[in-house]
Amino acid sequence: MDKLVGVGTGQVLGVAVSYIAVLVVLCLVLSVRVIAHRRAHKIGIGDGDDRDLRRRIRAHGNFSEYAPLLMIVLLALPLVGAKEWQVHLVGMVGLVGRTLHAIGLSRSGGASLPRVGGMVLTFTALAVGALALLVLAWR
Numbered sequence: 001m002d003k004l005v006g007v008g009t010g011q012v013l014g015v016a017v018s019y020i021a022v023l024v025v026l027c028l029v030l031s032v033r034v035i036a037h038r039r040a041h042k043i044g045i046g047d048g049d050d051r052d053l054r055r056r057i058r059a060h061g062n063f064s065e066y067a068p069l070l071m072i073v074l075l076a077l078p079l080v081g082a083k084e085w086q087v088h089l090v091g092m093v094g095l096v097g098r099t100l101h102a103i104g105l106s107r108s109g110g111a112s113l114p115r116v117g118g119m120v121l122t123f124t125a126l127a128v129g130a131l132a133l134l135v136l137a138w139r
Contacts, residue, residue, distance in 0.1 A: 012078040012087055019091030020071045023098065027067060030060040030102055051109070059105040063098055066122050070094040073129035080136040090129040097121025 034056045038044065047054040074094070077087050101118025108115070 012084050015087045016074040023067050059102045090125050093121050094125030
């Protein structure tokens with residue numbers, strides 16, 4: 001691992017992996033919220049026409065759709081020589097975006113400031129990360 005963490009400058013890969021670890025924890029929290037609701041209401045499969053469970057499932061599902069892309073970008077940035085601040089920028093904006101979106105979607109099925117803001121931040125993190133990867137890969 002020492003050789004791998006040495007890629008790029010300083011502990012940039014360690015920073016990226018730290019954001020990935022926090023995203024994994026957030027995924028576990030969202031999963032446990034679904035499981036707990038299922039158990040409490042004895043809903044084995046589907047959503048049992050339970051509005052709260054449906055929102056929890058979508059919060060977890062949406063997280064699972066976007067977080068892997070963010071994790072790939074975070075892991076790739078140090079491999080192409082990104083600076084620590086660049087990884088922090090993408091990681092923090094993406095993490096806040098995913099957290100806000102999960103909160104917004106868990107509270108309401110409709111548009112809300114946390115939900116919309118979360119998607120804007122998530123898309124921003126992915127776009128900035130993708131652009132940085134292209135620039136750094138071809139410099």
